[in-house]
Amino acid sequence: MRICSFSLIAVTLLSAAALAQPTAPLANRAPLAPQKYMEMPLGSIKPQGWLRDQFLIMNQGTTGHLDEYYPKLKNDNGWLGGKGDNWEETPYWLDGALPLAYLLDDKPLQEKVLRYVNWSLNNQRPSGYFGPLSKYERETGKPVTSGEQGEDWWPRMVMLKVMQQYYQATGDKRVIPFMTKYFQYQYNNLAKTPLGKFTEWSTARGGDNLLTVYWLYNLTGDKFLLELGDLLNKQTTPWTQYFGGRNWVMAAAAQQNDTAWMDRHAVNVGMGLKLPVVYYQGKKAPQLLAAFKTGWTDMMTLHGLPHGMFSGDEDLHGNDPTQGVELCALVETMFSLEQAISITGDPMYMDALERMTFNALPTQTTDDYNSRQYFQMANQVQVSRGVFDFSLPFDRGMNNVFGPYAGYTCCTVNMHQGWTKFATHLWYATPEQGVAALAYAPSTVTFPASGGTMVTIQETTNYPFADQINFAISAAKPVSFPLELRIPGWCREATVLVNGQKLRSDKGGQVIRLMQVWKPGDQITLQLPMQVTTSNWGRNSRTVERGPLVYALKVAAKVDKKEEPKEGTYYEYRPESPWNYGLLQSVVKDPVQNTQVVEKPFPAPFVWNEASAPIEIRTTGRQIPNWQLVDGVARQPVSARDGYYKGEVSDKTDSLTLIPYGCTKLRIVAFPVVK
Template sequence: MRFRPLQTLSLSVLVSIAALAQTTPVANRAPLAPTPYTELPLGSIRPTGWLLTQLETMNQGSTGHLDEYYPKIKNDNGWLGGKGDGWEETPYWLDGAVPLAYLLDDPTLKAKVLKYINWTLDNQRPSGYFGPTTKYERETGKPVVSGEQGDDWWPKMIMLKVLQQYYSATADPRVIPFMTRYFRYQHEHLAKNPLVKWTEWAQARGGDNLMLVYWLYNRTGDKFLLDLGEQLRTQTTPWTRYFGERNWVMQAAAQQNGQQWMDRHAVNVGMGLKLPVIEYHGKRDTKQLEAFKTGWSDLMLLHGLPHGMFSGDEDLHGNDPVQGVELCAIVEAMFSLEQAIAIAGDVTYMDALERMTYNALPTQTTDDYNSRQYYQTANQVEVARGVYNFSLPFTRGMNHVFGPYAGYTCCTANMHQGWTKFAAHLWYGTNGGLAAVEYAPSVLKTNVAGTLVTITQETAYPFGETVAFTMDMAKPAAFPLEFRVPGWCSEGTLTLNGQPLSTGKGGAMLRVQRSWKPGDRLMLTLPMRVTTSNWAKNSRAVERGPLVYALKIPADWTQKELKEEGIYYEIKPKPDARWNVGLSLNVVKDPVANTTVTVRNAAPTGFVWNEANAPVEIRAKGREIPGWKLVNGVAHQPISTREGFYRGEVNPQEEEITLIPYGCTKLRVVAFPVVR
């Protein structure tokens, strides 16, 4: 069904539009609260080095080709006017594929995603409603006019995020009027057709809708949007109250029944994290920011795991390292933290985003980016079909294996936004300057102080401890630059053209205001020391810089197939591989003296996230714990007592163990019992 004459723009015209796109960030418009940081237009940052390889791998894999083989997207797609998928999975895929297309400036992928964008923009109903054909429209042949004739609000929130990013990259003039018409439709019909009318998903995830309303207000100043924002806020799950009042997070740790389970659903929580900071836009009350900080701290205390993510299989499920983490929850929590960074400006959230991205994210996909794991576990000693220790097992036992479709297929479509949005948020704009909040090899090109500035970031980070920034512009320009000194670093040092410039304590931004010249080269050094951290059951994890290190377990991969879910992979330790080892107490007492760090690749440029290519190894000492065995595939952890070590039987012979970055593993132990 076509609702208006299709007016698809050619790719050449859209390229011309892109040349007119904004190259400077847009600040908040009164009465919204001013924020310390603003997002840069999509495409301002181009990946290089190992990050470029990661994104190219995604483009060659499922991110660039999901529409060619995944039946839900390929067959008669509802977001192209067909009768197929008209819910969340097509917008989910686009939510990662669109930023990838513009980060790589790839014409093939741009053309692919533009099919869906053009159809959506060119088939908006006169009422402002948009999206796939509704039941009412199929039955009557008439377009949606009133709210009850529409359909679930939730998938439209994702598609609006897609359009927001597309506009950020291209400034396509169709987007702003399109969003204005839709939000007028929402404003008129939400009272009688609230977010929860069709599904609870829209109610739980209404913060995404509110975020987009404020984004549009900053560009148009239409006053009705502020009223719409208040409607959305009152209809959305009250995450701000949950985080601030604290009872919710404790109850989530204690209760795993069916009551209010949507409030414990880890993906909902990951999305809900942004609501307090988005609400702060409109309320201008620091209580919202305080609620977020309290909630984040409590969430990670009660449910946090060494890789930087909270448990969620699908419920929040405590801090035991054998509980699962859903891939969708990781990428959604990352996006929420990217919003929190801009609005709160707190280094805590920059560090949290870094830890989650460089540890939890890469381990849950295969090297070709075609298969993924629905749930990962921190201490993951085998990957096979089974129930394991999850709160939501499926009858086919496919939650733990790697495969294109294993478990729920939401992750098949939604995993693509993790790396792409992280790459697009390495830098933010400030009041007249720029802030480097995350580090990865890349090139930034943007307008600052009326000057087009290019900053090339060369680094082996997160494996290496130096980050070089080379400035390029037509003429000298004065503006401030900010650099994050991570909380794990005691002190960062900055040199300019080989001469000392500034130092900064960990957990703060290092700010430099000066006139910059073409060719200026800054070197930020963030010394990485080996440390240990304390986790559930008094276990210890070994860390160096932003990375957590895990036991390297040689593994055998087996490809299998299940009729209902296609091919999948099981991974088990090689017959002679030892995994049941405790970490020597001496390592805990003096990690630097009792470990050896080996940098295997000081300048990684290819694919880094597997055992073979791990750029850094750490050698330490440990002992076998004979009684530590798998039970139904789960490595339930021996308890280190309050005295600081495991008191059961251990092998008297100490042995050397090899640790590699957690993100490079598929099998591992990361939270170690401690042995004497």
């Protein structure tokens, strides 16, 4: 049998799949531990307001059109039967493009991504193996029958996530037998062809594989899937041991050598975070959840940065504000936290997810979503070619510039899942046929409540810039269901109103439950008063915060478009206004009295940039003359343990304008403090 002549089957199934309705929320099947919250199927949640603006930009830019011009995707794609990309880049792109197609109900994008889905579904080998032709198949013309004839397990893990989302959105019945056959293939072959047979990436990232195995078990109840889960956990990097044992995270802060560097690789760490909480479902061992919490807390203590993400350039690299953060690591960590929220229900992870999403994520891409940085810096006052303080200094020095392909191109294709996965995890289902709003952004959610009554809740808000969130209930008749709302940890006291009347007040750091009969047209208002505060970060620096946002000095920039022979177009940003300021001690001691919050009309459409920033914080500071760029880096001045910079400081007090970090390209966010 020759399979090299695979041809695309005409997409006669497209219309039925595209018009299908989202599936129902899926609860864990015994003996798996029950989730605290269940994921909503793709399509149940729709973006509105500024979030929809973001998705429209993505659809018009790289997310919607990358396959039309990026050679690795465009030319003879292996995931369509060709000889081109046969590894991670096409599945990475689909992992963001497919959910975008269903979030926007965009039929052209659905048609585009379904070409790849249909090819994989229609060309699965009899053994269960799927995906591009392996070297064995190309050389022999015979289909893969055993593990050693196949290729790297890793890219198939990503494609399984794509298939899971596709099934949730459409209910396409082909997906379940397809995944069952593949997992039987894994179950039969992993002993002799383990995850690490082809690359270390599969060993590090087995938690993603485990996630889809448990998801399929909940649909089919096939017992072999639980055994497969144990096998995958055993063959995966021991992240649970690392996170719970603590020695690993301390060693990662001290070493950037080549010993076990894959265990310090920030993208692997971001993916590995989910392993203990996902495996907890199979084992119900509390120490697994404890290991995750210990690891997360330790990592943010030793490697955390003000924007909410840990350093990783590419290694974990401490908490200095000029260390880098890889975009891939950011979006993978977001996804791991979204899984931890579902399984644990811990508000700490909800706060962490919002902080990195609203701060670190938007700054790392351009307004048109066509260029991105491989590494961003927290204190970033120049964007240019160079090696800086990163642990991966490419010879061409392209890690910090903006460009479609600058640095490794994994970020070109993987960045698309960040916003789309966040949108699909704004709401979760509860075991009592209710819903929980655990992260906030303008959206609608539709779900079946008790008795099968369909309910839609419209969430209207300019959060994270505004402190009020409004929910409007639509249903055919009055219906009883629980509505759970997160009160963020930064909020001292929240107020809930129903139809304009105060219902209750609650302290921050918890999820509250509202249980009553809801009538069509009911209005729920959540007020989350935001107060200006400061927080302490690496090298005794201070960051100004308000609500879920951190604020950075607004630095004017000159943008230059350039070309690099191997990596193409890129953009450099040079400062055109002073940036070397310290915050006055009065701001740190009493930030409320020594800052002014200025709210502006919310722009439509909204773009994460300096001009569109809908809120400013105005305060005061003084210049530090000796704080200058050295080799393109604004290395942090040393402060004494009392918190103040002791060097030369200007006698002149200047007014400073701070804007949300996510709206900046050049900035200071970790300030020295001066008297």
